[in-house]
Amino acid sequence: MQWEVVIGLETHAQLQTNSKIFSGASTRFGAQPNTQACAVDLALPGVLPVLNRQAVEHAICFGLAVGAQISPASIFARKNYFYPDLPKGYQISQMEIPVVVGGQLEILVGDEVKFVQLTRAHMEEDAGKSVHEEGFIGPHGEASSGIDLNRAGTPLLEIVTEPVMRSAAEAVAYAKALHTLVVWLGVCDGNMQEGSFRCDANVSVRPLGQKEFGTRCEIKNLNSFRFLEEAIQYEVRRQIELIEDGGTVVQETRLYDPDRGETRSMRSKEDANDYRYFPDPDLLPVVIDDAWISAVRSKMPTLPAQLREQWQSEYGLSAYDTQLLTQDRDTARVFEDLLAIVGKPLAKAAANLIAGEFASALNRAGIATADAPLKAEHLAPLLTRVADGTISNKIAKDIFAILWEEVVAGKAISTVDEIIDAKGLKQISDSGALEAIIDQVLAANQKSVEEFRAGKEKAFNALVGQIMKASQGKANPGQVNELLRKKLS
Amino acid sequence: MSWHNTPIALMAKALAAKQVSSTELTQYFLDRIEAGKHWNAYLDVSAHLSLEQANKADQLISSGKARKLTGIPVAHKDVFVTRGWKSTAASKILAEYQSPFDATVVANLGIPSKENPSGAGMVCLGKTNMDEFAMGSSNENSAFGPVLNPWNAAHVAGGSSGGSAAAVAAGLAPIATGTDTGGSIRQPAAFCGLTGIKPTYGRVSRHGMIAYASSLDQAGPMGKTAEDCALLLSAMSSHDPRDSTSLADSGEDYGRYLNQAWQEGNSTANKPLAGLRVGLPKEFFAEGLSADVAKSVNEAAKTLENLGAKLVEVTLPKTKLSIPVYYVLAPAEASSNLSRFDGVRYGHRASEYKDLGDMYQKSRTEGFGAEVRRRILIGTYVLCHGYYDAYYLQAQKIRRIIAADFQAAFKDCDVILGPVAPDVAWRLGEKSKDPVQMYLEDIYTLSTNLAGLPAMSTPCGFNGNNLPIGMQLIGNYFSEARLLQVAHQYQQATDWHLRQASEVA
Numbered sequence: 004m005q006w007e008v009v010i011g012l013e014t015h016a017q018l019q020t021n022s023k024i025f026s027g028a029s030t031r032f033g034a035q036p037n038t039q040a041c042a043v044d045l046a047l048p049g050v051l052p053v054l055n056r057q058a059v060e061h062a063i064c065f066g067l068a069v070g071a072q073i074s075p076a077s078i079f080a081r082k083n084y085f086y087p088d089l090p091k092g093y094q095i096s097q098m099e100i101p102v103v104v105g106g107q108l109e110i111l112v113g114d115e116v117k118f119v120q121l122t123r124a125h126m127e128e129d130a131g132k133s134v135h136e137e138g139f140i141g142p143h144g145e146a147s148s149g150i151d152l153n154r155a156g157t158p159l160l161e162i163v164t165e166p167v168m169r170s171a172a173e174a175v176a177y178a179k180a181l182h183t184l185v186v187w188l189g190v191c192d193g194n195m196q197e198g199s200f201r202c203d204a205n206v207s208v209r210p211l212g213q214k215e216f217g218t219r220c221e222i223k224n225l226n227s228f229r230f231l232e233e234a235i236q237y238e239v240r241r242q243i244e245l246i247e248d249g250g251t252v253v254q255e256t257r258l259y260d261p262d263r264g265e266t267r268s269m270r271s272k273e274d275a276n277d278y279r280y281f282p283d284p285d286l287l288p289v290v291i292d293d294a295w296i297s298a299v300r301s302k303m304p305t306l307p308a309q310l311r312e313q314w315q316s317e318y319g320l321s322a323y324d325t326q327l328l329t330q331d332r333d334t335a336r337v338f339e340d341l342l343a344i345v346g347k348p349l350a351k352a353a354a355n356l357i358a359g360e361f362a363s364a365l366n367r368a369g370i371a372t373a374d375a376p377l378k379a380e381h382l383a384p385l386l387t388r389v390a391d392g393t394i395s396n397k398i399a400k401d402i403f404a405i406l407w408e409e410v411v412a413g414k415a416i417s418t419v420d421e422i423i424d425a426k427g428l429k430q431i432s433d434s435g436a437l438e439a440i441i442d443q444v445l446a447a448n449q450k451s452v453e454e455f456r457a458g459k460e461k462a463f464n465a466l467v468g469q470i471m472k473a474s475q476g477k478a479n480p481g482q483v484n485e486l487l488r489k490k491l492s
Numbered sequence: 493m494s495w496h497n498t499p500i501a502l503m504a505k506a507l508a509a510k511q512v513s514s515t516e517l518t519q520y521f522l523d524r525i526e527a528g529k530h531w532n533a534y535l536d537v538s539a540h541l542s543l544e545q546a547n548k549a550d551q552l553i554s555s556g557k558a559r560k561l562t563g564i565p566v567a568h569k570d571v572f573v574t575r576g577w578k579s580t581a582a583s584k585i586l587a588e589y590q591s592p593f594d595a596t597v598v599a600n601l602g603i604p605s606k607e608n609p610s611g612a613g614m615v616c617l618g619k620t621n622m623d624e625f626a627m628g629s630s631n632e633n634s635a636f637g638p639v640l641n642p643w644n645a646a647h648v649a650g651g652s653s654g655g656s657a658a659a660v661a662a663g664l665a666p667i668a669t670g671t672d673t674g675g676s677i678r679q680p681a682a683f684c685g686l687t688g689i690k691p692t693y694g695r696v697s698r699h700g701m702i703a704y705a706s707s708l709d710q711a712g713p714m715g716k717t718a719e720d721c722a723l724l725l726s727a728m729s730s731h732d733p734r735d736s737t738s739l740a741d742s743g744e745d746y747g748r749y750l751n752q753a754w755q756e757g758n759s760t761a762n763k764p765l766a767g768l769r770v771g772l773p774k775e776f777f778a779e780g781l782s783a784d785v786a787k788s789v790n791e792a793a794k795t796l797e798n799l800g801a802k803l804v805e806v807t808l809p810k811t812k813l814s815i816p817v818y819y820v821l822a823p824a825e826a827s828s829n830l831s832r833f834d835g836v837r838y839g840h841r842a843s844e845y846k847d848l849g850d851m852y853q854k855s856r857t858e859g860f861g862a863e864v865r866r867r868i869l870i871g872t873y874v875l876c877h878g879y880y881d882a883y884y885l886q887a888q889k890i891r892r893i894i895a896a897d898f899q900a901a902f903k904d905c906d907v908i909l910g911p912v913a914p915d916v917a918w919r920l921g922e923k924s925k926d927p928v929q930m931y932l933e934d935i936y937t938l939s940t941n942l943a944g945l946p947a948m949s950t951p952c953g954f955n956g957n958n959l960p961i962g963m964q965l966i967g968n969y970f971s972e973a974r975l976l977q978v979a980h981q982y983q984q985a986t987d988w989h990l991r992q993a994s995e996v997a
Contacts (some may be wrong), residue, residue, distance in 0.1 A: 011575055029815075042592065042593060045837060045838070046832040047591065047592070047593075047838070048573055048579065048586065048591065048592075048702045048832075049572075049573040049579075049591065049699065049700040049701055049703070050699070050700075050734075051698060051699055051734060051735050051736065052736065053733065053736050054735060054736065079827050083827075083828050083831060083875070085831065085834060085852055087834075087836045087848065090832060090836075090837060091831060091832045092828070092830075092831020092832050092834060093828050093831055107711075143843065143844070150836070186633065277876055277877045279827075279828070279872065279875035279876060279877075279878075279880075280875075281824060281828070281875055281880070281884060283826075284705075284706035284707035284737075284825055285703075285736060286736050288519050288735065303976065326643055340758075449806050471922070
């Protein structure tokens with residue numbers, strides 16, 4: 004039987020604000036336990052929540068970026084359940100009317116552009132953290148768990164998709180695109196180790212062609228793209244095997260264990276809480292008028308999708324190239340800076356440089372694009388000197404490596420022309436000099452010459468390679484080709 | 493000088509004229525509190541804290557920095573959190589709880605300080621008894637024993653602000669704060685012969701008020717006269733950025749109309765209320781109202797008529813439904829508001845338990861009284877999946893209709909007059925066996941909380957057993973100053989509010 008996989012994701016993105024969503028306590032990560040929990044976060048008697056305006060603006064910003072509707076009056080509701088790291092005994096969230104409704108996100112799966120439809124995005128507060136370590140002793144001497152409320156009240160945006168993804172690869176592509184977008188917009192710092200961006204995956208399978216969805220399982224708290232992919236792949240296999248063995252999938256919440264590479268049942272639907280949602284009477288509806296939306300829109304950066312479309316149509320770049328160039332705002336900025344110097348005709352070469360050498364050098368060195376020591380003005384001559392025939396592509400790559408070494412060694416950065424002169428890297432375009440080299444090479448490689456004459460095109464390339472080698476890479480490849488053809492004909 | 497019979501309006505004058513010091517006044521009331529312990533009006537008194545504040549108030553007065561109410565003692569309902577005094581909401585679950593901050597009401601009225609530069613400079617006498625978490629109509633639901641009615645110790649003081657009412661009625665405080673979720677200021681004021689006002693929802697900050705039902709809770713003053721209430725309310729209310737439901741500050745002097753005629757330019761001395769239309773809702777005078785109360789309220793209506801007002805009949809057709817609506821919505825909110833009392837971070841925790849669930853269960857069962865447990869159960873039930881639409885949502889819809897009914901009535905009248913409660917204070921224990929019987933006592937007060945309207949209680953007579961009767965004045969949104977004006981004019985023409993219980997005088 005052929006199976007179809009159905010996946011929907013719920014992503015919690017921590018909204019980047021200085022203070023918590025309903026209190027003035029700091030949201031900074033890594034402080035000593037409970038040092039960033041004020042009376043409101045502790046839910047002391049008499050405290051009340053007051054909504055953080057910045058959190059709402061981030062939500063609006065996200066909604067606009069995905070082409071969603073912004074609710075003119077969204078409602079905060081209380082989700083009631085008891086847990087020691089939930090101080091009020093309820094979480095303030097949004098239920099019936101979320102701040103963001105609908106929208107879609109463009110993703111690239113392989114070479115194919117797809118759109119993932121969003122159901123909604125709503126604001127809510129995070130809970131605190133239970134710390135299960137040895138050494139915590141309760142009031143009666145019993146072993147206990149610790150509670151750290153620093154996280155309690157951290158603003159989150161929960162972004163929910165429709166069940167439209169059909170493979171783990173699609174889900175990962177979506178999660179990556181979403182991650183790029185929220186970081187791009189500045190609404191989330193995207194730090195997955197610190198829990199700023201985490202996904203829950205709803206996974207089900209059904210026989211290909213069947214209309215009804217299968218029973219789904221929700222895998223909670225996946226905090227890396229790799230875990231997301233592995234967890235979904237495991238879960239899909241598990242469900243298919245279960246059904247094929249005559250069993251049925253039970254709706255439940257599962258956890259992924261990365262050490263064992265498997266998902267495990269956490270609680271079944273029967274054990275699920277009745278959260279008794281109702282509108283929070285301590286908070287007013289979040290009224291968002293057109294003026295507020297316009298103000299947020301005016302501060303928004305150009306979106307990655309807009310840049311991709313623009314660069315594809317204006318510069319003829321591929322979907323793949325533009326995807327790489329818009330992986331984050333800093334990369335896009337370097338590309339734009341570079342393009343401003345070298346001009347539109349060199350767009351493809353600029354894209355190759357940024358997405359190629361430049362990105363991989365930064366990646367190897369573990370340096371963020373924003374902190375890149377080589378700027379557009381350092382890089383631009385590499386492209387212009389190739390374009391005007393001074394150096395070959397190959398030499399340009401070598402020069403980039405030299406520049407990078409200088410940077411790593413903490414030396415003053417040379418100009419590209421200085422390196423060309425100092426190392427004598429200028430391309431040989433003088434046909435007399437080139438012919439001399441070619442003649443030498445032909446004389447030394449009679450076998451290849453014969454092979455070529457016998458019809459082996461490959462032998463031609465081998466000869467070009469030898470000529471380039473003999474010229475230490477400086478021979479103008481176009482001219483070499485031309486001259487060689489002439490000589491062999 | 494018998495300061496306990498003196499309205500704070502006069503006390504302020506005596507302080508300003510240096511006829512008495514704040515320290516003397518404070519000591520006077522502390523002595524009376526000590527001697528009047530049997531009323532069980534206070535839950536926590538700390539003489540040295542009060543005298544410390546009085547000393548600061550005296551310094552403010554002598555250095556010319558005093559405000560209108562500086563130096564006057566005030567008692568706070570224990571639902572307001574305070575630094576220094578325990579804040580228990582009359583519950584065992586918070587029996588030893590000390591708040592690290594003051595409620596906005598407490599700060600607004602208190603001694604000015606760096607964090608609270610605009611404090612009125614009043615002196616806190618202590619925390620008054622109440623029904624646990626403000627749930628009750630008789631003050632019999634306090635974990636620390638019932639409050640006795642100063643007019644007759646065998647009767648209840650009313651609730652939930654029974655301690656504040658008894659404290660003022662027994663002369664243990666010149667004025668007190670209360671809160672009113674379904675009548676908890678107006679009904680004990682009526683039962684103890686006082687004046688009390690529940691302002692428009694949002695007038696007074698709920699920050700630092702231990703929440704019962706957030707969409708209904710509203711604080712207000714309880715005193716001897718409408719003028720005193722106007723003074724205290726003016727100092728209590730403010731916009732508070734820490735309460736999202738707090739109204740923008742109008743900086744109102746709620747006493748600005750007290751001595752004015754209802755209509756501008758009316759100079760007929762004996763008809764100050766000419767032009768005022770007083771609406772009498774027929775549903776408020778129907779079956780269930782005791783003859784004594786009906787008689788007194790009707791006489792009060794006549795008095796207002798004599799003062800120039802015109803009486804009109806109005807209708808509030810959903811009055812009866814306010815009871816089920818209230819007893820769905822208030823418990824629903826309460827069930828959630830009281831979830832934070834879980835024994836984890838503060839408050840009572842059971843001494844022995846097997847696991848987390850057992851700890852929750854035992855701590856909460858031991859910590860909450862029967863009525864609080866009942867309302868948590870009701871509230872939990874009506875919010876449950878499958879019942880929400882039938883109960884909670886339906887109740888919210890009727891709530892809107894009730895509010896709309898008031899707006900319709902206010903087309904024909906300026907204020908609504910009716911009884912506060914069907915009868916006078918009942919005997920201790922008389923209704924505690926039957927919670928529904930107790931809930932029915934709230935029939936005339938609940939609807940204003942549901943609508944968010946201001947309403948007040950002022951004395952208008954006594955029954956055959958010399959127990960006080962109160963009348964209720966309900967106004968449209970933001971009309972507190974007008975309500976107080978009508979009550980003040982009524983009090984100029986009557987002396988019910990000046991009567992003292994024989995044991996107290």
